[in-house]
Every structure is written in C-alpha cells, then in structure tokens.
Amino acid sequence: MNGYIQLEIGGKPRGFKFGLWVIGQIIDELNIGVEQFDEELQRNPIKSLTLLMYYSAFYNAIRKGEDADFNQLDVYDWIDETGGLGSETMVKFQTAFSESMTKDVPEVKGKKG
Numbered sequence: 201m202n203g204y205i206q207l208e209i210g211g212k213p214r215g216f217k218f219g220l221w222v223i224g225q226i227i228d229e230l231n232i233g234v235e236q237f238d239e240e241l242q243r244n245p246i247k248s249l250t251l252l253m254y255y256s257a258f259y260n261a262i263r264k265g266e267d268a269d270f271n272q273l274d275v276y277d278w279i280d281e282t283g284g285l286g287s288e289t290m291v292k293f294q295t296a297f298s299e300s301m302t303k304d305v306p307e308v309k310g311k312k313g
Contacts, residue, residue, distance in 0.1 A: 209281075250279060
C-alpha cells in the first residue's frame with residue numbers, strides 16, 4: 201500500500217501520502233483492530249475520513265521534513281469548506297486512498313464457492 205495525491209484544500213496545494221503508518225495511527229486513535237478499519241470507515245465516515253486525511257497530510261509533511269501547519273480541527277474545516285464528504289475534492293481523496301489499498305495486490309485465484 202503506497203499512494204499519493206495532491207489536492208487544493210485548506211487554502212493551498214497539499215500532499216497526502218498513504219501508507220501503513222497512516223493506517224496504524226488511525227487504528228491506535230480509534231482503538232480498533234486492523235480488521236475493523238473498513239467497518240469504521242462505513243460506521244463513522246465523518247471521523248474516520250477526517251483522521252485519514254489528517255494523518256496522510258501529516259505523514260506527507262514529516263516525510264518531506266516539513267512542519268505540519270495544521271491540526272485535526274483544521275482538517276474538519278477544510279472538508280466543510282470543500283462542501284463536505286460528498287464534494288469533488290473528497291471524492292478524489294477517497295478514490296486515491298481506495299486505489300492505494302488495491303494497487304499491486306495480487307489476484308487470488310481458486311475454486312468458486
């Protein structure tokens with residue numbers, strides 16, 4: 201799992217890097233198991249997608265040696281400013297994350313049923 205997207209959000213272009221560190225931070229913060237991660241995205245997308253955006257932007261900043269000039273509350277504001285979870289920006293973000301989860305995953309072939 202490794203992906204990246206840049207979006208105009210929070211008043212400037214920002215990079216979002218997906219990876220195991222991001223998922224680990226969300227799992228720790230929500231106090232869930234890795235197997236519950238997808239369930240949590242469905243159960244409470246407001247919180248889980250905001251955390252996903254926050255940690256992927258934070259991860260991108262620290263990987264580049266930059267200071268993160270935002271906090272989790274800022275990310276909620278960014279999402280509100282784009283028009284919410286269904287906005288074009290958030291759809292692009294969610295699509296990039298989904299693709300990062302499935303990119304280079306081998307197809308499992310086997311018996312049906």
